[in-house]
Amino acid sequence: MEGKVVLVTGGSSGIGLSICKYLLTKGCKVFGTSRKVKNGEIQKDITMVRMDVSDRESIKNAVDYVVQSTNRLDVLVNNAGLGMAGSIEDSSTEEIEEIFKTNVFGLLDCCRAVIPQMRKQHSGQIINISSIAGEFGLPFRGVYSASKSAVDRFSETLRMELAQWNIHVSIMQPGDFKTNINQTRRVAAKGLSDESQYREVFRKEYKVISIFAPILRTTNNCNDNKQNLYDDKARRGRSEQYRENH
Numbered sequence: 001m002e003g004k005v006v007l008v009t010g011g012s013s014g015i016g017l018s019i020c021k022y023l024l025t026k027g028c029k030v031f032g033t034s035r036k037v038k039n040g041e042i043q044k045d046i047t048m049v050r051m052d053v054s055d056r057e058s059i060k061n062a063v064d065y066v067v068q069s070t071n072r073l074d075v076l077v078n079n080a081g082l083g084m085a086g087s088i089e090d091s092s093t094e095e096i097e098e099i100f101k102t103n104v105f106g107l108l109d110c111c112r113a114v115i116p117q118m119r120k121q122h123s124g125q126i127i128n129i130s131s132i133a134g135e136f137g138l139p140f141r142g143v144y145s146a147s148k149s150a151v152d153r154f155s156e157t158l159r160m161e162l163a164q165w166n167i168h169v170s171i172m173q174p175g176d177f178k179t180n181i182n183q184t185r186r187v188a189a190k191g192l193s194d195e196s197q198y199r200e201v202f203r204k205e206y207k208v209i210s211i212f213a214p215i216l217r218t219t220n221n222c223n224d225n226k227q228n229l230y231d232d233k234a235r236r237g238r239s240e241q242y243r244e245n246h
């Protein structure tokens, strides 16, 4: 990994920040993204680049910044993402769109932005951070699960389409990790209102999702687990799926 140029979307906190820090120790030239930084700003030893994955222009600017600074881009880690809680019936199309804009369409736009450079290099690696939740639907987590399933299916196809240019695509499916995802998780507005037919059960379940689960997650601190998350398995192959402890 020494000397590889890596761009990690959502490098400002949680799993993305942990990936950035770990890859720095491996001698990579790491760029992390956030919506709240200026290009080139150093944050927690990471060179930051401004990017909002729901804004194509900002994705292009961020990728251009990295390529102009280093003349290459070896690895893209598509990590930026948002959680969502709410029944399918209570989740509005607008609420679902916001999750898909970040977790799916933003991720695909980031892939499209780096592929031409990787093709020119005849090498590259794209790692899409999915979730174990992409494997099944759970009550009140359906929107998030569906967004991660979409990431998995898109990634499978991309892997085959891009292999001809020596561009490798993998997904990682973490279980629960203690990060800021709990604070940024969207909630279907109707779900917590008295109008909702699910209100009793959803309120109980939401407490579990937002209050108890983070407490139980203390053993899955992404910093403590970085060795097994990013080292052992990520190194083993390029086309496999990795499910993490939860």
Ligand SMILES: NC(=O)c1ccc[n+]([C@@H]2O[C@H](COP(=O)([O-])OP(=O)(O)OC[C@H]3O[C@@H](n4cnc5c(N)ncnc54)[C@H](OP(=O)(O)O)[C@@H]3O)[C@@H](O)[C@H]2O)c1
Pocket: 009, 010, 011, 012, 013, 014, 015, 016, 033, 034, 035, 036, 051, 052, 053, 054, 079, 080, 081, 082, 083, 102, 106, 129, 130, 131, 132, 173, 174, 175, 176, 177, 178, 179, 180, 181, 182, 184
């Ligand atoms: N934590 C878990 O238990 C868990 C489990 C499975 C999968 N995951 C996945 O892991 C990834 C990272 O999540 P996390 O748990 O580390 O959450 P986190 O601590 O909340 O970090 C989310 C990151 O995504 C960025 N982000 C959010 N919306 C963005 C947007 N529109 N444009 C650009 N960046 C955006 C944030 O950056 P700024 O706010 O600074 O812009 C932040 O750096 C997500 O894809 C999540 O679905 C997490």
